[in-house]
Amino acid sequence: MTDLIANVVVRDEESPLQTAVDDHEGVELEIQSSAADGRTVAPCARVDGPPSAIDAVDASLAAEPTVESHRRLDDDDDGGEGSDRRFYRVEWTDRSVLNRLVEHDGSVLSATLDASGWEVRLLFPFHADLSAAYATWETDRWTVYVKRITPSEEERMAAHDLSDEQRRAMKRAVEMGYYQVPRRVTLAELAADLDISHQALSERLRRASRNLITETFHGLDDQRGPPEAAKPAFDE
Known part of the structure; x- marks a missing residue:
């Protein structure tokens, strides 16, 4: 790593x-x-x-x-x-x-x-x-x-099997406040900023979210086990 x-x-x-x-x-x-x-x-x-x-x-x-x-x-x-x-x-x-x-x-x-x-x-x-x-x-x-x-952020994104376009869209969505409550920007405004269509951005974010959620829950399943199996943070 x-x-x-x-x-x-x-x-x-x-x-x-x-x-x-x-x-x-x-x-x-x-x-x-x-x-x-x-x-x-x-x-x-x-x-x-x-x-x-x-x-x-x-x-x-x-x-x-x-x-x-x-x-x-x-x-x-x-x-x-x-x-x-x-x-x-x-x-x-x-x-x-x-x-x-x-x-x-x-x-x-x-x-x-x-x-x-x-x-x-x-x-x-x-x-x-x-x-x-x-x-x-x-x-x-x-x-x-x-x-x-x-x-690092780049490695985390790569580990979740996101395409470059998906990573860019999600990163920009976070930066512009799309995921904040209430939202600071609409999907249409975000799409205009990224210079892609509203429909393409919606699909891109949906696929990226699915990959992240799937990887997250898969990772949690992989980590289950007795507490004594956990290794110290700095073990090689």
Whole structure:
């Protein structure tokens, strides 16, 4: 299996940044643009929360040993009622949670810090890379919780035997809110966006849904068995 996505939550119990977030309700730090070559995460971050909480985060960045440097960028008053928004350019050291997580060819897809810790969505090209990275995550300072491990979106779609046209139609339907309640777009509007006929789109979505449902229930049947038969997530 290739292209695995891992959703993990990590708390660095000795981090001044984590302490600042813990001590101020409603503050959140989000990595706005992140990429990794196995060693480095790109340094754009956004902080949302009450002004006093953002000030505390600001001070903690200066005290955070895993931050190489940080620079405040323009503010944004669109943080919501009672909240502000502030942007930073942050250079993380190799010892930071984010850079440690992406060792062994991982990439950060998204990362958010709140009172629960860093919630990070990671992409690894192979199962062995994820296993090798996981072996380095547990430290005396960290508490690591792996929430979920799934194949990438492309691999999940391919596994369900969907055609390229079906995958494109379903992906666009999700993006435009066709499956939301209430629907944000009609079938006719979605068909126009995809430049196909209303009837062709209806048939395409129906066949794709049938394949997904059939594969889902078939997969559930395959997974039945005594609990002791289940293997740990990182077994080869």
